[in-house]
Amino acid sequence: MTPAALRAAARAGRLTGPTAGLAPGFLQANIAILPADHADDFAAFLRANPAACPLLAQGRPGDPRLPLGADIDLRRDLPRYRVLRHGRPAGDMTEITALWRDDLVGFAVGCSLSFEAELLAAGVRLRCVGPGLSCAAFDSAIPAVPAGRFRARLVVSMRAIRRPDLDRAIAVTRAQPLAHGGPVHVGDPAAIGVDLSRPIDGIGLTDILADEVPVFWACGVTMQRAIEAAAPPLAITHAPGHMLITDLPACASEPRPWT
Numbered sequence: 001m002t003p004a005a006l007r008a009a010a011r012a013g014r015l016t017g018p019t020a021g022l023a024p025g026f027l028q029a030n031i032a033i034l035p036a037d038h039a040d041d042f043a044a045f046l047r048a049n050p051a052a053c054p055l056l057a058q059g060r061p062g063d064p065r066l067p068l069g070a071d072i073d074l075r076r077d078l079p080r081y082r083v084l085r086h087g088r089p090a091g092d093m094t095e096i097t098a099l100w101r102d103d104l105v106g107f108a109v110g111c112s113l114s115f116e117a118e119l120l121a122a123g124v125r126l127r128c129v130g131p132g133l134s135c136a137a138f139d140s141a142i143p144a145v146p147a148g149r150f151r152a153r154l155v156v157s158m159r160a161i162r163r164p165d166l167d168r169a170i171a172v173t174r175a176q177p178l179a180h181g182g183p184v185h186v187g188d189p190a191a192i193g194v195d196l197s198r199p200i201d202g203i204g205l206t207d208i209l210a211d212e213v214p215v216f217w218a219c220g221v222t223m224q225r226a227i228e229a230a231a232p233p234l235a236i237t238h239a240p241g242h243m244l245i246t247d248l249p250a251c252a253s254e255p256r257p258w259t
């Protein structure tokens with residue numbers, strides 16, 4: 001299915017599950033929606049942390065559209081949303097029309113799910129790709145650069161990579177800066193404060209085989225941790241793994257508006 005068809009399926013309630021493996025070759029995006037009085041500080045946090053939060057687009061207050069594809073509507077085009085009130089999760093929803101307000105500002109940040117098809121095409125084995133499978137994400141001890149009310153430690157995604165594939169995996173992902181670029185750490189998880197037995201939300205493949213090494217990329221869930229710290233009265237993000245699928249190519253090197 002095309003990105004537009006997948007967004008239409010989400011809008012109609014037919015797509016409510018994770019987006020890993022969907023629309024290979026196109027950028028998927030983390031989404032955050034905040035009140036306008038938090039938008040400037042949040043945008044500064046994203047700009048200060050481009051590996052974790054490569055900014056694809058920022059909307060206007062009250063406007064649910066983003067220039068990342070035909071007829072995108074942030075209120076309905078994700079399979080699942082997570083609502084936060086005062087920094088705490090307050091439930092998931094499959095559309096947020098009833099919550100939308102004139103002061104809300106949408107942000108889209110690149111996602112590493114976008115580069116998995118490129119890794120597979122390059123011959124890199126990914127055991128975390130397939131029906132019902134996904135990579136795992138972890139809270140790390142690496143500090144992000146704070147901005148105003150927003151501060152966090154990096155969240156990282158982990159993929160177990162065969163040692164012979166490692167150089168290719170690094171090269172392929174470095175060429176995709178809008179999907180987090182190259183890894184931030186290779187090897188011992190404890191060196192960055194990661195415990196492989198504690199993936200975020202208990203989701204994702206965490207075992208490492210004898211011929212593999214754990215490889216960690218900065219992850220857009222970092223921005224959710226920053227939102228939790230800033231604790232705005234209302235914020236909305238994608239639910240973990242339930243991304244906005246854009247019409248931008250995964251190989252894009254800068255966030256040019258879709259036309």
